[in-house]
Amino acid sequence: MLNSEKIRLMTRMASFDEVEGKKDLAVNGYFRGDYISLQVLKSAIYGTIGFAVVLALYVLYNLETFLSDFYKMDLMAFAKDWLTKYVIVLLIYLLISYFVYAFRFSRSKRRIRAYQQQLKKLHQIYEEENERRR
Amino acid sequence: MTNILVIKEQIIKYYARFEIYITPVLKFLVMLISLIAINANVGYMTKLKNPAIVLIIALLSSFLPVNVMIVLAALVIVAHMYALSMSCAAVVGLVFLIMFVLYFRFTPKEAIAVLITPICFVLKIPYLVPLAMGFLGGPLSCISVACGTIAFYIMHNVKKSSEQMGGGEGVENALTGFRYVIDTIIKDRTMILLTIAFCITIVVVYLIRRLRVNYSWYIALGFGAVVNILVILIGAVSTDADVSAIGVIFGTIISAGLVLVLQFFIHNLDYSRTEYVQFEDDEYYYYVKAIPKISMEAPQNKVRRINPQQTPLASRRNHSIDDE
Numbered sequence: 281m282l283n284s285e286k287i288r289l290m291t292r293m294a295s296f297d298e299v300e301g302k303k304d305l306a307v308n309g310y311f312r313g314d315y316i317s318l319q320v321l322k323s324a325i326y327g328t329i330g331f332a333v334v335l336a337l338y339v340l341y342n343l344e345t346f347l348s349d350f351y352k353m354d355l356m357a358f359a360k361d362w363l364t365k366y367v368i369v370l371l372i373y374l375l376i377s378y379f380v381y382a383f384r385f386s387r388s389k390r391r392i393r394a395y396q397q398q399l400k401k402l403h404q405i406y407e408e409e410n411e412r413r414r
Numbered sequence: 415m416t417n418i419l420v421i422k423e424q425i426i427k428y429y430a431r432f433e434i435y436i437t438p439v440l441k442f443l444v445m446l447i448s449l450i451a452i453n454a455n456v457g458y459m460t461k462l463k464n465p466a467i468v469l470i471i472a473l474l475s476s477f478l479p480v481n482v483m484i485v486l487a488a489l490v491i492v493a494h495m496y497a498l499s500m501s502c503a504a505v506v507g508l509v510f511l512i513m514f515v516l517y518f519r520f521t522p523k524e525a526i527a528v529l530i531t532p533i534c535f536v537l538k539i540p541y542l543v544p545l546a547m548g549f550l551g552g553p554l555s556c557i558s559v560a561c562g563t564i565a566f567y568i569m570h571n572v573k574k575s576s577e578q579m580g581g582g583e584g585v586e587n588a589l590t591g592f593r594y595v596i597d598t599i600i601k602d603r604t605m606i607l608l609t610i611a612f613c614i615t616i617v618v619v620y621l622i623r624r625l626r627v628n629y630s631w632y633i634a635l636g637f638g639a640v641v642n643i644l645v646i647l648i649g650a651v652s653t654d655a656d657v658s659a660i661g662v663i664f665g666t667i668i669s670a671g672l673v674l675v676l677q678f679f680i681h682n683l684d685y686s687r688t689e690y691v692q693f694e695d696d697e698y699y700y701y702v703k704a705i706p707k708i709s710m711e712a713p714q715n716k717v718r719r720i721n722p723q724q725t726p727l728a729s730r731r732n733h734s735i736d737d738e
Contacts, residue, residue, distance in 0.1 A: 294692070330511075
């Protein structure tokens with residue numbers, strides 16, 4: 281016999297599994313701190329790439345001055361200047377990503393909790409079915 | 415009003431049922447319009463202007479993820495730039511790279527906003543995008559809308575000064591060309607002003623729409639429109655950006671009207687779609703097609719009274735008993 285309540289529940293769970301579920305279950309494998317630090321680390325890599333591109337654009341833009349004044353320039357001051365800019369930009373970027381991913385973690389935890397409730401209910405239905413069969 | 419509601423229900427019902435076919439067609443159309451707009455504005459590579467190639471890319475997009483569509487569109491633009499000049503392609507490619515780094519990190523789900531923004535610019539209703547994204551997305555939608563805005567202005571500026579950008583051969587020329595391209599693309603005040611104004615509008619609309627007050631959507635729309643107009647006008651005056659005041663005011667009002675229409679379709683509606691899922695238990699394999707039910711009733715607020723009150727009828731009855 282088909283149990284329509286069970287089918288409905290399983291359909292809902294399967295459709296969750298297919299879309300958000302995959303990501304949420306992956307997120308669920310981490311502790312909160314681990315997940316957020318991993319994502320912030322990824323952000324740091326992306327941010328560094330972005331900053332490197334900006335620096336490359338800047339250098340290309342001023343290439344003529346660089347070529348002519350290369351030996352006159354204070355390279356240490358130049359490096360220091362850009363390093364401070366890099367640190368400031370990266371810190372802001374990482375702060376934003378910390379908040380974003382902390383929010384996303386708690387959101388997917390909430391969805392997982394709902395999913396676990398459904399699992400529990402499904403388990404109950406199975407138990408009932410087994411009882412009846414006996 | 416009932417008629418419009420019925421039409422809305424019909425549209426939603428059809429969308430839910432034929433979602434599988436409608437979405438690819440829409441994707442195809444969006445990509446086709448984007449490619450035509452790109453070719454019309456910066457079509458320097460004649461090979462890519464071939465209608466057959468345009469059609470093939472658009473058809474491919476109809477079943478590719480939307481994010482791949484964005485990358486394809488960006489590649490097409492860079493290819494056109496390459497036909498114009500090497501330095502132009504390098505600058506535009508690097509700017510796109512910076513945008514992708516930000517975009518893919520935070521809002522990879524809002525790809526369609528990135529594509530729609532330049533299209534709305536071409537259609538002269540760019541203010542529709544921040545107002546609509548304030549409702550549909552969140553504060554992070556700023557990134558996708560900003561990417562779309564910048565992409566449009568890159569094409570716009572390259573088109574405006576393509577003759578100077580063409581440049582000649584040789585390292586010397588390439589370097590001056592490079593500086594020129596960066597100056598025209600990155601130092602465009604209008605682009606910077608509109609990007610900032612759009613971000614502010616998105617955040618304002620988002621914050622107000624989430625307030626728990628009646629009509630928060632309408633308040634958010636009105637406030638967002640006013641903020642949009644004010645920020646752009648004040649910014650234009652203080653930075654000498656090239657923006658027409660009448661265009662901003664009327665454009666925003668028209669966009670707000672369009673958002674009202676859009677809001678009618680999206681407010682309080684769960685656009686659940688037909689889903690095909692498979693699973694199994696001990697006895698069966700299930701291949702389920704789940705079609706969402708759509709109710710015709712408008713959501714009603716129920717008022718639950720905590721202290722029991724006399725109904726007017728009951729109190730009248732009591733009076734008449736007293737009279738007797």
